Structures are given as C-alpha cells and as structure tokens.
Amino acid sequence: MDPFLLKDPAVPFRSSTDHLHHTWAKTFFSRPELYIRPQTIPEIQQLVTLARRCRRRIVTVGSGHSPSDLTCTSSWLVNLDDFNRILNVDSETGLVTVEAGIRLSELGTQLEKHGLTLANLGSIDSQSIAGVIATGTHGSSLHHGLLSECIESLGLVLANGQLVRCSPTNNPDLFRAGLVSLGALGIVVEVTLKATRTFNIAWRQERYSLSRVLSEWTQGLWTDHEFVRVWWLPYEKGAIVWRAEKTDLPLRAPPRNFYGDSLGYHIYHNLLALSSYVPRILPWVEWFVFGMQYGFRPGSTVTEAVEPARSGLLMNCLFSQFVNEWALPLDKGPEAILRLSAWLNGDLKTAQIPFSPKGLWVHCPVEVRVSDSSLNTKPRPFLDPTSRDGPTLYLNATLYRPYLRDPPCRERYYEAFEWLMRDMGAKPHWAKNFRTLGPSELGNAYREDMDSWLKVRQEVDPDGMFLGEWHRRNLPLTEASDSDERLPLLEREQERRKLNISGVGDGIEWVGDRRGQVESDHPTEMTYDFPESSSPTASEESFDLLAKGEASILLPGPEMSN
Numbered sequence: 001m002d003p004f005l006l007k008d009p010a011v012p013f014r015s016s017t018d019h020l021h022h023t024w025a026k027t028f029f030s031r032p033e034l035y036i037r038p039q040t041i042p043e044i045q046q047l048v049t050l051a052r053r054c055r056r057r058i059v060t061v062g063s064g065h066s067p068s069d070l071t072c073t074s075s076w077l078v079n080l081d082d083f084n085r086i087l088n089v090d091s092e093t094g095l096v097t098v099e100a101g102i103r104l105s106e107l108g109t110q111l112e113k114h115g116l117t118l119a120n121l122g123s124i125d126s127q128s129i130a131g132v133i134a135t136g137t138h139g140s141s142l143h144h145g146l147l148s149e150c151i152e153s154l155g156l157v158l159a160n161g162q163l164v165r166c167s168p169t170n171n172p173d174l175f176r177a178g179l180v181s182l183g184a185l186g187i188v189v190e191v192t193l194k195a196t197r198t199f200n201i202a203w204r205q206e207r208y209s210l211s212r213v214l215s216e217w218t219q220g221l222w223t224d225h226e227f228v229r230v231w232w233l234p235y236e237k238g239a240i241v242w243r244a245e246k247t248d249l250p251l252r253a254p255p256r257n258f259y260g261d262s263l264g265y266h267i268y269h270n271l272l273a274l275s276s277y278v279p280r281i282l283p284w285v286e287w288f289v290f291g292m293q294y295g296f297r298p299g300s301t302v303t304e305a306v307e308p309a310r311s312g313l314l315m316n317c318l319f320s321q322f323v324n325e326w327a328l329p330l331d332k333g334p335e336a337i338l339r340l341s342a343w344l345n346g347d348l349k350t351a352q353i354p355f356s357p358k359g360l361w362v363h364c365p366v367e368v369r370v371s372d373s374s375l376n377t378k379p380r381p382f383l384d385p386t387s388r389d390g391p392t393l394y395l396n397a398t399l400y401r402p403y404l405r406d407p408p409c410r411e412r413y414y415e416a417f418e419w420l421m422r423d424m425g426a427k428p429h430w431a432k433n434f435r436t437l438g439p440s441e442l443g444n445a446y447r448e449d450m451d452s453w454l455k456v457r458q459e460v461d462p463d464g465m466f467l468g469e470w471h472r473r474n475l476p477l478t479e480a481s482d483s484d485e486r487l488p489l490l491e492r493e494q495e496r497r498k499l500n501i502s503g504v505g506d507g508i509e510w511v512g513d514r515r516g517q518v519e520s521d522h523p524t525e526m527t528y529d530f531p532e533s534s535s536p537t538a539s540e541e542s543f544d545l546l547a548k549g550e551a552s553i554l555l556p557g558p559e560m561s562n
C-alpha cells in the first residue's frame, strides 16, 4: 500500500515510524509501521478511519505489562498515554469518568485529592485502566472479583470510527464483551468507574509451613482478612503469607533492614543468573534468599505496617519474568498444590502428572491468590476466567529472566504445570505466558460465553482490524467467520526472530505479515445496531467529505504531528 493517507488537515495525526515496542518484561518486541499517540476522540476516530482505508490492523497498547505477544504488531500501534485525563469526579457517589489511557498510579493520585481510591488492586499500579480491564486483571481478596468489577460504563471507538457507549443497561452485550476485550473490539476511550472512600490497610507478613497453609485453607486463611496473598516456596515446603485489613490505626512504614532492599535484590538476581548454569542450586537459593528476607523458620520473623491501600496493596515484582497463571475453583487448591509440590519434589505417584521432573529445578515463588466474582451483581464479562458460583484460586508459576535471559527449565515446567491446570479444569489468565491451548479447547472452556463474545466482536469489527496472531492462535474465530478470508485485516505472524540489538537478552522480535494490507473500496459493512449510540461526530462527517473527494492528501513523514 502506498503510504499516502487521506487526512483531515484540522485533526492532528501524531505518529512516528521508528518506535520499538516491547513488553515490560522485554520478552517480546515489535516494530510497528506507525506508532500513534492521539490526544482527542476526533484524532482516535480519524486514525481508525485511516487504518480502515489503508487496510491496516490496529493494536492499542496500554503500558505493555501483558507478558505475552498480545500487544505486538508490525502494523499500527496506538497508545493512549496522552489521552489520560480525569473527565469527571463525583466525590459523593464515587463515580469517576476518565480517558482510557490513564495509568492506575496517576488515577490513584488524582482520586486521593477527592478522598477516593480503587477498592482493589493487583501487584502493581503501572498499568493503564483500559489494559487492566481488557485482560481480566485481578488482585487477591475474596471480597472482590476482577478489578473491572468497579466499571460502570465504557466508551469505545469501533472499526467504523463510531464512538459507542455501553453499560449493563445500554448495549449490555457490548459491555460484557468489552469488560475482557483482549483489545479485539475497538479502542476503549472512556471509562466510568465507581471508586470508594480512601482507606488504610494494616498488613502482616510471616512465614508458614505448607502444611499450615493447607490446614487453614478452609479455616480462615482466605477469609480472616480482606486481602490475602500467599507465596508458595515449593522446595522449602513453606510459604510467605501476607494479610491485610482495613484499619483506622495511624500509618506506620514497614521496617527496613540492611538486606531487604537493594542488597537482597542484587543477591537474588545474581543467584538466579548463576542457577541458569547450575540449576540444582535453586532449592538452596530458595532457602537462602527467602530465609534472609522472611526468616528461616515459620513464625520467626513477622513484618507489619500500616499504609494507604493505594500503595500498601502493591508489591515489588523484582525482575523480568515469565508468568503463567491459571484460575480454578478455590476448593481445588489443596489438591493442585499437593500434586505440583509432589511433582517438583520427585513424587510422581502423588503428582499424577505424566512428565518427568528429573533434573528440573524451578524458581519460586508460585503466587497463590484469590478472588470471588460470584458476589458481583453486575453482568459478568463473557471471557471472565473465574468461577461463576464461588471463590476462585489463582496459581501463578513465576520464572524470572535474570539479566533478561530465559531460564532453562521453562518448557518442561510449564508443560507439566499447564497439564495439571487443564486436568483440574482451570482457565488461563488472558494476559500471561500460557502456551497455546488452541482455539477449540478455549472455546469449549467458555462455551456459549465464547460464542457471545465472538458474535459481538464480529459485529463490531467484521474485517478483523483489531485482531492478530495471538487471537487467531487462542480463540475460535473461525466459528464466527467461515475462514480467515472473512477477516482480511487480521495480522498473521510471519516470523519470530532474535533481536539484533545489544541489551535485550533473549527477547524475541515478533514480525507480522502484510496480508490484507491493500487498499479496498469495499470494507465489510458493519451490521451491529446500537440503540443509543452517539451521532456521527464532526470528524466522521469530515471523512464523508474526504470520501467524496474533497480531501487533502498528506505524505506521512517520520513525525506527522499535524
């Protein structure tokens, strides 16, 4: 396709051609043809219209914290970091409307000025609000479901450039599809959420034996405090249990020690690096690093603090990592942990996992977290991986990448871990590094919910402008469209290659093809009917004029800021 673009001169098109995209963990890289940072809705509508006319796929990226290749593209990459304002705050009701590029950290800072905060957080707050919603990000609390349970309504710009709003009562199917959209419906531009009054948490962290974790599993481990997370240390047969409760106590910073901060970080990093050459030291590394940090014996060291929830709920995620996380019913947790523990420690009879762990040594911790979205009275996201009728357990097999180098155990560990998760009826966290289950298995796991999601998706984006290889690999897209030919803009993977740049370790460059990127006068008609959708905006009207020939033609240079 000739890079000449039809463009309304009144609407800026803020793009560059030399952007190197990468995930936070530097696991995947890609070089988009254009990297576009719009600042207004007309700019977003314009870029979508241009992409449609130029037959380009669009990927919207938030902060790039999804560890997989979900956000990789060789086509157009859109980022809403400059579309991140707070549009409205009602301190009484807690209803807040924001532009969708806002990061949770900035949202938290702004909300605090109004005495508000998010009711729940995951391990970090670096993500964009739209990114958190799109992948079903969760924290760890049986009082809460997915972070997106506070979302009241969404505004999306669809493949035809139309701005559409949806909520439980307005376009409810689009809302349910948009709550876990995987970036595949359109560009989420506006989010209305319900915040809660700011609160502080008193937290306490201590070492448990694994047997105590399991014996308290149904006896208060998850229910005695509002927020609970467990880091399981498989070789130590132990765990670090972190629990927090809302409190009126005065703030008290966590204690600092000579080892815990910078020194401990570097020692752990270098021991992990060493273990890539001598993997059998990993049980010793687990003993030493977690002993130094949290005490060598259960109950020996208790750490406590009182912090604002906005910072106290977060944790330091240390180094680049692969994360493979699955959701299963909470009551299956003890069996899953005991079988995985047995496998890692060489007891194949108990493990019932048909792969050999011989010579395999893994990193810790395995994160053990919970949520309960069955308490939520709002419509569930179609692609919500959590249990419908009770609490959910998340098991997250973390593997660090010391100095950005992949650990040697990944293939075999994840093969066995995923086998166990599938055997237990678990579903993968959409954002993480699960190896593909294939479209039919994920289709079967979600059944009619997957059909509903695919139906909405197909209606709002019939050409597959928001689809790529990740979606093709994992979702039964062909159920909704007879063949790939019905999704001409879907970006296929051409190759994965090692990056020829220093300092990127084992990062992989993802390269997409240019199939479908030929100009067409006949984009597929959209069939979706929006009962209360917005009327065409000024920029849509101006594109009608452009289409009738009253257009200015601009040559995009490296920086096309106006």
Ligand SMILES: Cc1cc2nc3c(=O)[nH]c(=O)nc-3n(C[C@H](O)[C@H](O)[C@H](O)COP(=O)(O)OP(=O)(O)OC[C@H]3O[C@@H](n4cnc5c(N)ncnc54)[C@H](O)[C@@H]3O)c2cc1C
Pocket (backbone or CB within 6 Å): 024, 025, 059, 060, 061, 062, 063, 064, 065, 066, 067, 070, 071, 080, 100, 101, 121, 122, 123, 124, 126, 127, 128, 129, 130, 131, 132, 133, 134, 135, 136, 137, 138, 139, 181, 182, 183, 184, 186, 187, 188, 189, 317, 429, 431
């Ligand atoms: C260190 C670390 C800690 C983490 N902790 C947790 C945790 O505690 N719990 C948990 O569940 N997950 C966790 N995650 C995963 C993370 O929350 C998700 O990957 C989240 O989606 C990242 O948000 P993001 O803004 O970076 O989105 P990205 O990774 O950039 O994008 C994710 C998806 O959202 C889509 N998207 C982004 N913006 C838009 C938009 N405006 N419109 C439409 N689609 C859009 C993208 O296309 C993509 O499909 C963690 C990840 C890391 C690296």
Ligand SMILES: O=C1O[C@H](CO)C(O)=C1O
Pocket (backbone or CB within 6 Å): 122, 123, 317, 318, 321, 323, 367, 396, 398
């Ligand atoms: O993806 C994730 O990374 C951290 C673990 O380091 C976390 O809690 C996730 O979830």
